[in-house]
Amino acid sequence: MAEGLTLDSVAVRQGGDMLVQLDAHIAPGEVLTVMGPSGSGKSTLLAFLTGNLAPAFQATGRVVLAGRDITHLPTHERRIGILFQDDLLFPHLSVAGNLGFGMRPGGSDRRARIDAALEEVGLAGFGPRDPATLSGGQRARVALMRTLLAQPSALLLDEPFSRLDAARRATTRDMVFASARRHDLPVVMVTHDAEDAKSAGGRTITLGD
Amino acid sequence: MLRVLPALTVLAMLGPVAAGLMGAVLPAMGHLPAAGFQGPSIVAVERLLAWPGLSAACRLSVTTGLLATFMSLLIVTLIVAGWSGTRAFAWLERLLSPLLSVPHAAAAFGLAFLIAPSGWLARIAAPLAGWERPPDLLIVGDPWGLSMTAGLIAKEVPFLLLMTLAALPQSQAGPSMEVARSLGYGRVAGWLKAVFPRVYAQIRLPVYVVLAYSMSVVDVALILGPTTPGTLSVQIVRWMGAPDLGMRMVAAAAALLQFALVIGALAFWRLGEWAVTRLGRRWAEGGGRGAAEPVLRGAGLTLAGISAGVVLLGLVGLAMWSFAGPWRYPDLTPDALTLRSWSRHFPGLRDAARDTFVVAGVAAIIALALTVGCLEAEHRARRPPSRAATWLLYLPLLVPQTAFLPGLQSFLLSLGADVGRVPVIGAHLVFVLPYVFLSLGDPWRAWDPRYATVAAALGATPGRALLRVRLPMLLRPVLTAAAVGVAVSVGQYLPTLLIGGGRVATLTTEAVALASGGDRRAIGVFSLAQTGAALFPFALAVALPALIFRNRRGLHG
Numbered sequence: 001m002a003e004g005l006t007l008d009s010v011a012v013r014q015g016g017d018m019l020v021q022l023d024a025h026i027a028p029g030e031v032l033t034v035m036g037p038s039g040s041g042k043s044t045l046l047a048f049l050t051g052n053l054a055p056a057f058q059a060t061g062r063v064v065l066a067g068r069d070i071t072h073l074p075t076h077e078r079r080i081g082i083l084f085q086d087d088l089l090f091p092h093l094s095v096a097g098n099l100g101f102g103m104r105p106g107g108s109d110r111r112a113r114i115d116a117a118l119e120e121v122g123l124a125g126f127g128p129r130d131p132a133t134l135s136g137g138q139r140a141r142v143a144l145m146r147t148l149l150a151q152p153s154a155l156l157l158d159e160p161f162s163r164l165d166a167a168r169r170a171t172t173r174d175m176v177f178a179s180a181r182r183h184d185l186p187v188v189m190v191t192h193d194a195e196d197a198k199s200a201g202g203r204t205i206t207l208g209d
Numbered sequence: 210m211l212r213v214l215p216a217l218t219v220l221a222m223l224g225p226v227a228a229g230l231m232g233a234v235l236p237a238m239g240h241l242p243a244a245g246f247q248g249p250s251i252v253a254v255e256r257l258l259a260w261p262g263l264s265a266a267c268r269l270s271v272t273t274g275l276l277a278t279f280m281s282l283l284i285v286t287l288i289v290a291g292w293s294g295t296r297a298f299a300w301l302e303r304l305l306s307p308l309l310s311v312p313h314a315a316a317a318f319g320l321a322f323l324i325a326p327s328g329w330l331a332r333i334a335a336p337l338a339g340w341e342r343p344p345d346l347l348i349v350g351d352p353w354g355l356s357m358t359a360g361l362i363a364k365e366v367p368f369l370l371l372m373t374l375a376a377l378p379q380s381q382a383g384p385s386m387e388v389a390r391s392l393g394y395g396r397v398a399g400w401l402k403a404v405f406p407r408v409y410a411q412i413r414l415p416v417y418v419v420l421a422y423s424m425s426v427v428d429v430a431l432i433l434g435p436t437t438p439g440t441l442s443v444q445i446v447r448w449m450g451a452p453d454l455g456m457r458m459v460a461a462a463a464a465l466l467q468f469a470l471v472i473g474a475l476a477f478w479r480l481g482e483w484a485v486t487r488l489g490r491r492w493a494e495g496g497g498r499g500a501a502e503p504v505l506r507g508a509g510l511t512l513a514g515i516s517a518g519v520v521l522l523g524l525v526g527l528a529m530w531s532f533a534g535p536w537r538y539p540d541l542t543p544d545a546l547t548l549r550s551w552s553r554h555f556p557g558l559r560d561a562a563r564d565t566f567v568v569a570g571v572a573a574i575i576a577l578a579l580t581v582g583c584l585e586a587e588h589r590a591r592r593p594p595s596r597a598a599t600w601l602l603y604l605p606l607l608v609p610q611t612a613f614l615p616g617l618q619s620f621l622l623s624l625g626a627d628v629g630r631v632p633v634i635g636a637h638l639v640f641v642l643p644y645v646f647l648s649l650g651d652p653w654r655a656w657d658p659r660y661a662t663v664a665a666a667l668g669a670t671p672g673r674a675l676l677r678v679r680l681p682m683l684l685r686p687v688l689t690a691a692a693v694g695v696a697v698s699v700g701q702y703l704p705t706l707l708i709g710g711g712r713v714a715t716l717t718t719e720a721v722a723l724a725s726g727g728d729r730r731a732i733g734v735f736s737l738a739q740t741g742a743a744l745f746p747f748a749l750a751v752a753l754p755a756l757i758f759r760n761r762r763g764l765h766g
Contacts, residue, residue: 052591055591055592075662075666076665076666076669076670076674079668082662084659086657086659088657088659090678091761091762091764092681092684092758092764101664102669130760130761130763131763132761132762133762150666150667
């Protein structure tokens with residue numbers, strides 16, 4: 001199974017307590033939804049997958065992404081993109097600057113790729129704008145394109161739609177899932193919204209039961 | 210690399226303090242080969258005990274220190290208890306915050322110009338009292354050290370106020386006050402009973418710093434303090450400067466005595482805390498609603514207003530004298546304003562400003578680099594800051610300057626190290642580092658770490674995330690911390706004097722050196738320049754980010 005994201009006997013403990021135990025393979029374009037009440041270890045799992053686990057936790061098992069064992073790699077070498085419930089656009093950079101931040105350096109078509117990415121999400125011409133002047137939905141779309149332009153091999157979603165109002169929520173959600181499918185990305189989504197899980201259309205795992 | 214920075218930082222802060230204290234022990238035991246004394250002997254202690262001013266000097270150190278600390282804490286407590294959240298409080302806060310960075314010496318000179326027999330207050334009273342020449346009163350330099358205490362209070366109130374304001378959110382002051390007021394308590398009684406204990410637990414170390422500082426301050430004592438005898442710290446500096454090298458042994462013995470006095474006073478204060486806790490608990494549980502509310506609120510506002518007004522008026526007075534032509538008693542203003550004093554002192558001012566900014570700039574940059582390194586190491590290790598780390602930051606501020614700087618000078622001389630700018634920068638760093646760290650620590654730790662995760666997930670190395678995301682986003686607090694560092698360095702008197710060996714002359718050493726001469730125009734020029742040097746970086750810290758990020762609304766919090 002060289003394609004996709006494999007969580008091979010992953011277990012995270014704190015002291016002697018087992019917090020998360022997971023064995024799964026997520027194929028390209030597939031979404032694995034992880035649900036559970038707060039404190040059930042959802043964010044611990046995400047921290048483990050991004051390589052940000054605090055020293056108080058002990059993890060075992062392997063994470064294999066596109067045939068590469070990334071279990072012990074630092075975050076910036078894992079090629080895992082992440083979207084949080086806040087867009088977390090860098091406030092000191094323009095919209096285009098945010099998009100450029102994640103792209104590989106060099107290449108004569110940088111500018112064109114940024115413009116194309118903005119056009120793809122209906123934000124043509126927004127490049128020079130200050131991110132603080134955009135609406136919540138627009139910012140969420142910029143954050144999505146920023147992640148995709150970095151060409152990740154997998155996508156993590158940490159309650160990514162919970163700050164959006166009902167109308168924006170559905171369209172943003174569809175856009176994110178469609179993009180992930182188009183880019184053939186395995187997706188792990190953490191949420192406590194059943195609606196999110198349903199529209200993701202993949203398997204659902206519930207933690208903390 | 211990053212991992213050694215915390216150790217290096219501790220070494221830079223505590224190394225000189227430890228070396229200085231140890232450097233005082235041998236001479237204090239009568240061992241100073243440079244002066245022809247082979248110890249151990251009790252000759253230094255004997256000479257110290259034989260000094261007739263000793264008991265008065267010790268008493269002054271203790272009384273002025275305790276009184277200044279108690280009054281500053283009282284004023285800050287009353288003003289915050291009685292007025293926080295009101296418009297008057299917002300005004301006072303805006304007034305007091307910039308005063309924090311006014312150097313002690315400048316504030317002391319300003320106060321002296323106000324309250325001296327020929328100062329502004331006496332000139333205002335002159336027509337009423339019928340004084341045709343300055344009344345013969347010993348106000349500045351009174352034998353009880355009261356004007357000196359007043360000068361210290363005026364400078365410590367802004368410091369403790371800022372520390373208290375920073376402690377309020379973590380103490381859940383707002384919700385507690387709502388509960389207390391709904392139970393029928395007034396502002397003052399409610400705040401004292403429900404909020405003060407938690408706030409005090411957080412400002413305890415700053416209060417200890419104020420006590421240690423006030424007991425051993427030298428520049429303020431030289432300007433406002435009594436002379437016959439002076440405080441113990443002033444006497445230590447005199448002995449250090451005496452032509453007879455043997456007096457350095459006496460200075461070393463006195464330095465250790467000064468250290469012991471501060472430890473004793475801190476222990477006494479701690480005992481007081483314990484007593485207040487017991488009495489306060491009984492008072493809080495007793496349910497009394499406190500009847501003196503209007504009096505206490507009035508007193509708080511008045512005292513805080515006086516404390517701010519004295520420093521501001523003092524600065525106006527300094528400015529007035531620096532531009533004054535002929536100015537006769539009891540006229541309220543000079544006959545004419547002129548630039549003559551400024552142009553006369555310009556060469557000296559220029560040289561002193563150069564030394565000031567070289568030392569302050571280098572010290573602030575080193576302090577900032579070490580601080581950012583420590584905070585980043587803490588962030589990458591994903592470890593929360595420990596209580597021990599906080600104590601370490603305050604430790605160099607709790608050891609009186611006069612206790613370790615004489616020994617540090619002897620230590621450096623015994624190593625054959627040359628006096629001059631480099632050791633002065635090292636000595637300044639002892640004080641600059643903790644304040645830079647305290648200034649940057651909270652905003653640094655309050656930064657959302659998910660930005661770092663996002664940057665890393667986008668492929669940025671930790672170094673790139675630091676340089677391209679975190680530092681730009683935190684530009685304003687970083688520059689403010691640098692400005693704090695410069696202001697602290699600019700204000701240093703004793704480290705420059707003792708470690709510089711007279712070869713480093715800053716605006717502060719030049720200004721304080723004028724204290725005994727009484728040339729008010731020169732004092733006005735140098736004190737004002739000193740104040741400007743301390744305040745100017747703060748203006749930059751506000752203006753630069755506003756300019757650089759003028760099109761970035763998300764950074765104008």
